[in-house]
Amino acid sequence: MPASPPSAAAAPAAPPRSVPAPPAPASALAGNETKPRSAVVFGVIALVLIGLNLRAGITGASALLHDLQSVLGYGAFVAAVIPSIPTLCFALAGAGTSWLTGRLGVEKAIVVALAMLAGGLLLRGIPATGMLVAGSVLGMSGLAVCNVAMPSFIREHFAHRTSLMTAVYTVTMATGATVTAAAVVPLAQALGSPSAAVGAIGITAVAALLGFLPVALHAHRNTPQRSGARISPWPLLRARKGLLLTAIFALQALLAYALLSWFPYMLTTMGLSASDSGLMFGLMQLVSVPAGMVLIAIGSRPRMLRPAFYLVSVTMVAGLVSLLLLPVGLAAVSATLLGFGLGIFPLVMVMISRSGASTTETTALSTLAQSTGYLLATAGPFGMGLLHSATGGWTLPLLLLLALALAQIVVAHLITGKAMTKAVGRK
Secondary structure: OOOHHHHHHHHHHHHHHHOOOOHHHHHHHHOOOOOOHHHHHHHHHHHHHHHHHOOHHHHHHHHOHHHHHHHHOOOHHHHHHHHHHHHHHHHHOHHHHHHHHHHHOHHHHHHHHHHHHHHHHHHOOOOOHHHHHHHHHHHHHHHHHHHHHHHHHHHHHOHHHHHHHHHHHHHHHHHHHHHHHHHHHHHHHHHOOHHHHHHHOHHHHHHHHHHHHHHHHHHHHHOOOOOOOOOOOHHHHHOHHHHHHHHHHHHHHHHHHHHHHHHHHHHHHOOOOHHHHHHHHHHHHHHHHHHHHHHHHHHOOOOOHHHHHHHHHHHHHHHHHHHHHOOHHHHHHHHHHHHHHOOHHHHHHHHHHHOOOOHHHHHHHHHHHHHHHHHHHOHHHHHHHHHHHHHOOOHHHHHHHHHHHHHHHHHHHHHOOHHHHHHHOOO
16 A cells, blocks of 8 residues: 555646647647657548548439439439438538537547448438438548548648648549549449449548547547637637638539539530530639649648639639630630639638637638538529529529629628638648
8 A cells, every 4th residue: 555645746737738748739730740650641641531422422423313213213302312412411411511510620520420421321322312311411421520620630630741642632522523523433333333432432432431430549649639619600700700701602603503513404404415515614614623623722722712712702703704705615714714713612622721829720711611601502403493494594694693793702802801801720
C-alpha cells in the first residue's frame, strides 16, 4: 500500500498538464509536422478513395434508372422519387452531422458514414424495388455525412494545404462520377442485371471504408479526448459568414443538380440524338474536372479569389445564354461553358474548409451550408421538370436558371469581400 500515495499525489499534477492539451489539435491544425509520415500518406489515400465514392453512387444509378424501372416494374411515382433521394438525404441526414461529429469526432463519424454508404450501395444490388429505395436512402445518408464532414477532416489533417487537398478531393469526386457513369451500363450488360451493376458500385465504397480505418485508428490513439462540446449550426445563419456560405452553396448546388438531372433529356427534346446528348453530358462533366483545378489554382493566389469566383459564375451565365440562343448543333459550346461553370464546387469547398475559428465551427458551418443548400437544391430538378411539363418547352426553366446564375455573381462578390476573406483565412 505504500505505492498508492505517490499515484494519488500524481493525480493532481495531471490537470495542469491537461489544461494546455486543447491547443494540441490546434497545433495539429497548424501543420502536419507532428504527424508520422505514414499517417499523412494514409490520410491522402483515404481522401482519394472517399472522393471517388462521393458521386459514383448517384451517377451510376442515374445511368440505369430506365433499365431498373423496366426490370423491377415500379411505377411513375417511385421513378420520380428515386432521383430526388440524394439531395433530400444530403439535406436531412447532413443536418445531423454536426451532432454526430460532436459525439464521435470527425474521423469516427466518417467511419460510420462510409459503413452506411457501402451497406446501402450493396443493398441496392438486391433486385427488388424496396431494396433499391431502402439502399438508396441508407447509402445517400452516409454520403451526406461524408459531404459535411470532409471539409473539417481536411482542415484538421491538411491545414497548410487546404486548397491542394480540396482540389484532390473534388477532382477525384468528379472523376469517380464520370468513370462510373461511363462504365456502369456496359457492366450491367456484362452482368445481365442493372441491379447487380448498381450493387457492384458498393465494392469501391467498401474499399474506401477499409482505406480510412487506419486514419481513424491513428486519430483514436493520438487525439486527446474531447469534451464532446459542439456548436449548433443554425444560429450561424444569422451571421454574415453563415448566411453567405449557405447562399453560395445553395445557388451552385441548385444550378448543378438542375443541369445534371435534365441536360441530356433537354438536348434530346431539342433535336439531338440520344447518343449525342449522352456525349454532351459526358463532355460537361469532363470539363468540370480540370476547371475545378484551374479555379483553385487561381483562387489560392493573393487577391485572386474574387476573380476566380467572377470567372466561374460569368461562365455559367454564358453557358445558360448559349443553351437558350444557340442551335442545338452547337451544344458542345454550351456543354463546355456549363462544365466550366460547375467547377465552382471546389472553390466553395475551400471556403468552407477554411471557415470557422476551430474544427468544431467549421463542421457547424459545413452542416449549415450543405444541409440547407441541398434542401433548396432539391427544387432544381423538381422545378425544371414541373415547368417543362407546364410550358412544353425549356425557355422558362432556363430563364429562371439564368436569374439564379446572375444572383450567384452577386453572392460571389459579397463572399469574397475583405471581411469574409479575413473571416475564413488565407491558408
